Amino acid sequence: MEGPPVLALRGVSKRFGAVQALTDVELEVPAGEVVALVGDNGAGKSTLVKAIAGVYTPDDGVIEWEGRSASIHRPQDAQHLGIATVYQDLALCDNLDVVGNLFLGREIRRFGILDEVAMEKRSRELLDTLSIRIPSVRIPIASLSGGQRQVVAIARALVGEPKIVILDEPTAALGVEQTAQVLDLVERLRERGLGVILISHNMADVMAVSDKVAVLRLGRNNGVFDRRATNQEEIISAITGATDNAVTRRRERGQIQEQGQEGEQ
Template sequence: MTQGSAPPLLSLRGVVKSFGAVRALTDIDLEIRAGEVVAVMGDSGAGKSTLVKVIAAVEPSDGGAFSWKGREVQLTRPQHSQNLGISAVYQNLSLCDNLDVVGNVFLGGELRRFGVLDELEMGRRTRALLDTLSIRIPDARAPVASLPSDQRQIVAIARALLREPDLLLLDEPTQAMSTQQTNKFLDMIERLRDRGLGILFISHTMGDIKAVADRVAVLRLGRNNGVFNVHTASQEMITSAITGATDHAVAHRATE
């Protein structure tokens, strides 16, 4: 994990988000650094997916402060996050089943040459991107609807990585994967971290968190309930923060 004196890629301070009378996030603090995987855990309704959407600015926060590489920024529109270098992959993946792999990777950012789609260049870039992920999809021209769940997830991640982001947000990426598929996926996450990406990884599976994360932030009822060093904190300690047996577990906050 890359630490040093460089400021975090992204810092959140006192971030809040409400939907009508329902407070989804309250006073959220979080830091993510380059070359680091930060996991987020919590029960259903804890605010995990809302946190991803707030950072990606598809659901802008109602208050709080954001800093990007030490500079305060506004995240009020998705373009703001994208321009900074933040890409997100959501649970629903937002793939078009009727398009092939290449079409989905370049969806909304198609390349044109002399006014027509440059299918050759998009295909070349898609295959090169998949090669860098060390993930094999046999036919990049296959309809996405025909792909298994792990390959569909890879297509969504390839689209997110096309912009060469500094920070990748992943919301429950292994939820529909088999054990073998998950292991390959976690290997890919480690390779992305080794390349210097910051990764926010939402998961409900402790084994996945222990395998790939550096720190885990626990949300409970939309609030911070501890940030733990994955390598030193016990599974019981993290679980207690998730269930609320340990309340506001700041005593176990990971040291930077």
């Protein structure tokens, strides 16, 4: 019998003055699954992520952690539970090397002195475990490519051994090869038994790595889809709130053209 999901939101709502950002949102993130959170701009994705990460406190509803109600009022509360968030800006320090970024705020000390040897060893072990290829753990972050910076930011989130990792648009502005590197890492997080919330506008990325796709529309749930049993058209219809959209019209035109070509033959 399966246990409760690691993280669950039950009827979460959030207001900012007269603006209702979230209304009765439900979300479940089991261990070892990638849940993609998608929606148009203004759908409430950022607000929901910040409520989970402790930046905002919900006005109504309950956040459950491993089946029990949890109080998350500060980012430290989320981190203490085991929630790590990698925001789109990554918040890396360009003037520090990879080791310095991985252990920033979590430095290992021995007799009150920074233990550089221990931190370098743990950095190598962590990157090797995740199959992350970096020229050197002593290379400055400023010298790394966009994809390498992204995977270092994700690796830094794992130093605290979280159970849930939230990735905010991790492949935005990356090239094809760098995107593939990041998506490979997302799959390795799943293999390690972590729950992953993937926020993305890229439907190809969503379909490539997610197990479930949760759609937000105007601050409300608008469907949770099993990735293996759905398609991009169905998800985009849920995002836009209409069955008639640019994607479905383009598909219909293609079908009409194909039928016309068959008729000519």
